[in-house]
Amino acid sequence: MKYASEFRDPKAAKAVLAAIARAADEIGATGEKPLHIMEICGGHTHAIFRYGLDKLVHEGVEFIHGPGCPVCVLPMSRVDECVALAERPEVIFTTFGDAMRVPGTRKSLLQAKAEGADIRMVYSPLDALELARRNPAREVVFFGLGFETTTPSTALSIQQAAREGLGNFSVFCNHITVPEPIKALLDDPDMRLDGFIGPGHVSMVIGTHPYDFIARDYHKPIAVAGFEPLDLLQSVLMVLRQIAEGRAEVENQYARVVPEHGNPVSLAAIADVYERRPSFEWRGLGEIDASGLRIRAKYAAYDAEEKFGIGYAAGPRHVEEPEGCACGAVMTGKIKPTQCPQFGSGCTPETPLGALMVSSEGACAAYWQYGGARTAAE
Structure with a gap:
C-alpha cells in the first residue's frame, strides 16, 4: 500500500x-x-x-x-504543581496545547494564563529552548509530558541546553512508559x-x-x-x-514504520538523559513501579523538580478525584465513558472535570465527538 x-x-x-x-x-x-x-x-x-x-x-x-x-493519566496533583510553577513571576511556562485545559484542584493552566501567568503553548521543546535564549533573565520551564513518543525530543533538547550552557532552561519531567501500566492491568x-x-x-x-x-x-x-x-x-x-x-x-502490523528494535538514536538519547523512577502515580492506577522517567543527576541543572523543589523532589502528594468523576475507571477500561454519571452533564468539553474530556486522545472526548451519545442517560 x-x-x-x-x-x-x-x-x-x-x-x-x-x-x-x-x-x-x-x-x-x-x-x-x-x-x-x-x-x-x-x-x-x-x-x-x-x-x-x-x-x-x-x-x-x-x-x-x-x-x-499521557495527558489523561496525569494525576491532578501534577497539574496543580504546573499551575503553581507557572504562577511564579520569574517563570515562562511552556507546554503542549493538550495540557492547557486539564483541570487541577484549583484551576487549569489555561485559567492561570487568563489570570496573568506567563504560559505559552509550544509545538516542540525546541521552541522552549529558543524562548530561553531570547529571555536570559527569565526561567523557561518546559512541561515534559508523554510516552516514549515524545521522550526523545525532550532528551535531545536537554542535551542541546547542556551544550549551550542555557542555565535558565529546565524541564518538569513527567514522561512515562507504556509496558508497565499494561502489566498492572494484566495483574x-x-x-x-x-x-x-x-x-x-x-x-x-x-x-x-x-x-x-x-x-x-x-x-x-x-x-x-x-x-x-x-x-x-x-x-x-x-x-x-x-x-x-x-x-x-x-x-x-505497522512494519512499514515500526522497526523491530526501535530507533537507536532516540533510544540512545533517552538512555543518556533519563533513568527510571522507583515509582510514578497514574490516574486510575495509583503508583506503578518503574513506570516514570526522571532526569539523571548529570543533567540536574535542567531538572525543574530539583531547581524549584517540586514534584517528587518535594515528596509525593495524592489528590482525590472530584466527586462523581470516574476518569480512573474509564481510563483503565473498566467502564465506558457514557457509564460515568458525569458524562455530558457535569463533565463536558466546556466544563471538564477530567482530562479524558479535553485531551485530543481522551476516550471521553472520542465518545463526545464521534460516539453520538451526549449524556449517560441517553
Missing part, C-alpha cells in the same frame, strides 16, 4: 471485516460473550470512533480503551482482556520487544498497529487469528 486512500479502501475493509467475522465465529465469540481487545493508544481510540470501526466489527469483538493518553484480577492492539508511535521509538512479556508471561496476543482504518482492522484480525490458533505472540 502506497497512498493514504489505499488504507481507507471500502472494498478492502469489507474483506477484512468478513475475515474478522469468520475468525470470531470460529472462536465462538458472541455479543453476550465478546472478546475484549484493548487498544492501548488514545490515538487508536479516536481512529476507531472516527471511522465507526466499533460499529462495523463483528458483535463478538469489543474494544476496551486503555491508558494510552488486576477484575480485568478481562483477550488481546491487545499495540501503540504505533510509541513502538516506532522502542520497537516491539518491550511487549514480549505480554505474550510470554500472560499468554495474550498483541499486534502493533498503524492509525488508518485498514491498519486497525488488520490488527484485530491478527489478534483473532492468534486466539483461534492458540498462539500468543507479538506481531507487527
